[in-house]
Amino acid sequence: METVKLVTISQQAGLVADDQSIYSQILNDIAQGQLVSGDRLVTTQLAKKYGSSINPVREALKQLEGEGFVAFQKNSGARVARFAFSTMRDVFEMLQLLEPYLLKEFTQNHTPEDIAELENIIQKMTATQAQDFTRFRELDTAFHWQLYRGHYNQEAVKLWRRKRLILQAMHANLPISHKRYSDAVAEHQTLLSFISKGAVEEANEALLAHIKSGGDYWIAQVTETASSSGYRPLQGLTG
Amino acid sequence: METVKLVTISQQAGLVADDQSIYSQILNDIAQGQLVSGDRLVTTQLAKKYGSSINPVREALKQLEGEGFVAFQKNSGARVARFAFSTMRDVFEMLQLLEPYLLKEFTQNHTPEDIAELENIIQKMTATQAQDFTRFRELDTAFHWQLYRGHYNQEAVKLWRRKRLILQAMHANLPISHKRYSDAVAEHQTLLSFISKGAVEEANEALLAHIKSGGDYWIAQVTETASSSGYRPLQGLTG
DNA sequence: TAATCATTAATTGTTAACAATAATTAAATA
DNA sequence: TATTTAATTATTGTTAACAATTAATGATTA
Structure with missing residues (x-):
């Protein structure tokens, strides 16, 4: 068979x-x-x-x-593993450390094909219904994966992948609001514009903002359902 | 028996x-x-x-x-695992990300007993011969462990511990120069002075400098012995 | 002698059986 | 009937045996 x-x-x-x-x-x-x-x-x-x-x-x-x-x-x-909802905060804080570090390399060294591929992913995102949140999440992951996969510090890349998978596991069964959907697309677009210019600082700032807004959104989502234990707000790592 | x-x-x-x-x-x-x-x-x-x-x-x-x-x-x-000597660079860059993040919490929330314990460790360091590099390394580790062990993000702490162990494995059999020994003691002292004042920014800067100088030293040590493959200098994460 | 090939030994990765522990069910007692 | 106690079942963690693969050794040939 x-x-x-x-x-x-x-x-x-x-x-x-x-x-x-x-x-x-x-x-x-x-x-x-x-x-x-x-x-x-x-x-x-x-x-x-x-x-x-x-x-x-x-x-x-x-x-x-x-x-x-x-x-x-x-x-x-x-x-x-027990993913408490403080886990989500911890994961996002970890991503706030990792992703700018990984992005820097890409912003400095990328090919036109890389940019084309990223634009392609954003294109697919905009063509995706907000309801199809599984596909949207996959495209979101694919976008970031494209940015980090080539980094020389492969242990850091592996770590990012693990944290991302935990995140995925935590909201695999949750829907995405229409606002979050459109915000995320816009954030990817601004991020990409800085990257293609090779503007390291601006790109990293945009990335941090993107991670933080995503983090705040998902932590709020999880907090709604979960019982409120010792909650700490997500720590902004710059300003 | x-x-x-x-x-x-x-x-x-x-x-x-x-x-x-x-x-x-x-x-x-x-x-x-x-x-x-x-x-x-x-x-x-x-x-x-x-x-x-x-x-x-x-x-x-x-x-x-x-x-x-x-x-x-x-x-x-x-x-x-094959610890190439690029591994050491990768580990130090990871530590440059992790340690300031972990330290911030400690600088803001620490007890007088914490500080006393850290002073105690530095005391033991100064009383240790540079030749006894195994003991010196253990005290160095104990100092940092005291700073990070209580952090709320235990996954980040666990990660730090792993990276630290890899580092330990990589220079377990290498001696420490007298200069590096005294530099390290001094760096710990300045770091501690900022921590006890609760000066987050200054403490983190001192910590980054400490990690970087240690990293540069050990990468140079390993480079001396190892064959030179595709070497990249350690990336300074601030300024 | 050097190189190739076959044979042997060592090691890996897997299966199946087994004791130890935990969870569940049924029986006995208050 | 409710609650403890005993018996049963399920599951874990470990051991020992076994096929598959790789490495090492020795014999054969050019």
Whole structure:
């Protein structure tokens, strides 16, 4: 029984390897919200699902533990890591550190083809309905991925990818407001204009503003649903 | 046969858990330079060494892979991750991003006991011979650990710890010059003076300068021994 | 002698069985 | 009936055996 494999944009973008390893499949399920924060990861079930024995599953889970996506508890097995809603603040603050660092290189060294590709992504964004928030998110990710993927500090790139995946996991099942949609498109456009000029400072400022506005929006979204525990506002890293 | 367990300062400081799990023991061996970059990690040997079978070893190695300390190659097993000397540049640039972020919180919210502890560490540093570079490095680590350990963004703290361990692994077997030793002590002192005043900006500037001077020193050290491949100078993140 | 090939040994990655622990269900008691 | 207690089931974490792959050794040929 031959099946046609569906490849999502986020996979094309390279955020998760598109091999069929147990590791990648579990990570994909987490990133796409099939497995949500706190879900038990029962080795026997996963082994059956992926047609293997429990040890390769355990190894994949251990690797994911090392990457922060899974948490083990002694004699109680593995769960998808608890993403408290303070986690979202922490992730956005991390992105505020990482992304300007990664962008600087791109702003200084990019080809016309890079810019064309980015314009192409923005074009697709504008052609996308706000309701189709899965596709919009994928394009958003693809835009940033295009900016950072070529950086010399590949460990930093890997880190960005992980944080981005956690973010994706946290709002995989939430819709995007029409305002946020149009704001995001506009922010990408201004960002791109600074990048194509090679204006490092301005581009980084625009990027920080973009991350912050996205962060404020999503934290508010999550706060609405989640119970209010010790909330701290997102820290603006410049002015 | 009862044995007295030696606990190093870096363990006390909490950089590596002091449990006797296979994971922690391997990580300690990497951090202390017993296992060096590129070394093969033969499961059967490690299993014998730690008195277990190969599967728990494999799981520990997979977790360490997730954390970036170990690299697997298909059907060729695991090795300690290749720390190229560009890795050191990447690590220092990452630390330049992370540490000011982590420090800000501490500068704003610290107790007199915190300051006393930091002064205590500096005291011990000045009382240490430059030749005893292992102890000096442990005190250096303990100083920074004291600054960051309490931060609300524990994922960022965990990340700092990993980067610091990689650094430790890379110069575990290298001596420290007398100049670097005295410079480092002085830098810690000026940093502490700004922190105790609650001067966020000045403290962060002093910290950045401290990281950069350390980075430049160690990159030069490693460059001397290593063959010169595509080297890039350490990027100063402010001015 | 040098180079190629086949054989052997070592190591990896996986499977399946097993003890230890935790969770669940059923039985017994107040 | 409610609540504890015992028995059962499920799951975890580990061990030991096994096929697949790679590395090492020795024999064969030019």
